[in-house]
Amino acid sequence: MEKSGQCTVIVNPTSGRERAPKYIPLLHSVLSKRFEDITIKLTEKPGDATHFAEIAAKKGHDIICMGGDGTINETINGMVPVGGKSAFGFIPFGTVNDLARALHIPRSPKGAIRMLETAVKTNIDVGKINDRYFINVVAAGLLSEAVGEVTIKEKTLFGSLAYFMKGMQVLNRQKSYHFRIEEDDGTVIQVSSPLIAAMLTDSAGSFRNLIPPEDRNKGVIKLCLFHDFEWLLAIRQAPKLLAGIQMGPDFVTVVSLKKAHISIDENDVLWTNVDGDKGPKFPIDLEILPACLPVFVPKDARDDTVHFPHFFNSVAPHIHFPWNENEELLQKDKTTQESSEPSETEEK
Numbered sequence: 555m556e557k558s559g560q561c562t563v564i565v566n567p568t569s570g571r572e573r574a575p576k577y578i579p580l581l582h583s584v585l586s587k588r589f590e591d592i593t594i595k596l597t598e599k600p601g602d603a604t605h606f607a608e609i610a611a612k613k614g615h616d617i618i619c620m621g622g623d624g625t626i627n628e629t630i631n632g633m634v635p636v637g638g639k640s641a642f643g644f645i646p647f648g649t650v651n652d653l654a655r656a657l658h659i660p661r662s663p664k665g666a667i668r669m670l671e672t673a674v675k676t677n678i679d680v681g682k683i684n685d686r687y688f689i690n691v692v693a694a695g696l697l698s699e700a701v702g703e704v705t706i707k708e709k710t711l712f713g714s715l716a717y718f719m720k721g722m723q724v725l726n727r728q729k730s731y732h733f734r735i736e737e738d739d740g741t742v743i744q745v746s747s748p749l750i751a752a753m754l755t756d757s758a759g760s761f762r763n764l765i766p767p768e769d770r771n772k773g774v775i776k777l778c779l780f781h782d783f784e785w786l787l788a789i790r791q792a793p794k795l796l797a798g799i800q801m802g803p804d805f806v807t808v809v810s811l812k813k814a815h816i817s818i819d820e821n822d823v824l825w826t827n828v829d830g831d832k833g834p835k836f837p838i839d840l841e842i843l844p845a846c847l848p849v850f851v852p853k854d855a856r857d858d859t860v861h862f863p864h865f866f867n868s869v870a871p872h873i874h875f876p877w878n879e880n881e882e883l884l885q886k887d888k889t890t891q892e893s894s895e896p897s898e899t900e901e902k
Contacts, residue, residue, distance in 0.1 A: 558590065564606050565619070569621040577663050589616070604632040617642055621648075626648075630687050642847055673852060681841070684839055689754060690754055694836070734816070738813035813842070818836045
């Protein structure tokens with residue numbers, strides 16, 4: 555491969571339990587095969603990644619970051635406002651790494667680094683919430699707040715399952731908010747929901763069954779409006795969530811939008827979670843920026859990364875839930891009963 559251009563590498567030295575700096579030599583070795591000049595920047599405090607990315611983007615450098623969701627989000631917020639042609643790449647060091655899953659990027663540091671040697675560029679959508687950018691999801695509600703409270707120790711022990719466990723713990727404390735969604739075309743949607751999620755990818759908390767994967771990068775935000783998490787319904791849906799089976803309309807309603815203003819009752823206070831970190835409180839403005847960010851992805855993308863929900867993919871179609879069988883029996887009895895009832899003509 556012929557060398558061309560310059561690259562800035564942004565490293566969060568605390569990522570991956572402070573393992574990220576150990577991979578700098580390997581990363582430099584791989585990138586030196588693509589770029590004529592490489593600059594390495596280490597973050598020391600929040601906001602550094604955004605600052606470094608903005609400077610690099612203005613110089614036209616491609617930008618690679620090593621870190622978790624927070625570092626990735628900071629880097630994006632430095633690049634997108636510049637509006638240049640700089641390409642973005644990242645070495646995931648987070649617990650869940652939803653963006654890596656969605657783009658089929660290896661989630662092991664060595665795998666992601668070696669992928670960059672032959673990586674190609676593709677353009678992906680970026681979302682905007684107020685004056686801030688996001689690349690995966692904006693969520694709001696009790697479950698979203700609970701997920702934000704997952705500790706590093708819990709992430710280490712349970713991985714993505716820690717988010718599911720934390721969410722189940724707070725179901726009995728759920729509160730529904732009255733959301734007013736005003737789309738740019740004048741459409742108004744009013745709904746009560748305990749949780750909403752504006753998604754750009756098909757993966758959130760490592761669970762990839764909230765929206766179909768083919769809906770990613772379609773120039774729209776997929777706004778998931780979850781229904782009341784009644785205990786029985788939640789228990790019934792939990793195995794489906796873990797098994798990777800697509801959630802049905804009795805669990806979540808999905809609305810496609812390009813630009814919208816979302817507000818709640820003025821007496822309520824609700825904060826958002828943006829790509830895993832605390833975001834602005836309501837009201838909020840959401841907007842999609844279609845295909846605005848060039849990203850390095852595998853040359854031959856294969857969805858061969860194994861994670862908990864996908865462990866069940868091969869057996870999911872064969873899973874039979876006892877409550878489904880009961881529902882089928884009840885429906886059958888209802889149909890039989892209706893067919894056996896005399897018609898009005900027969901009664902006369």
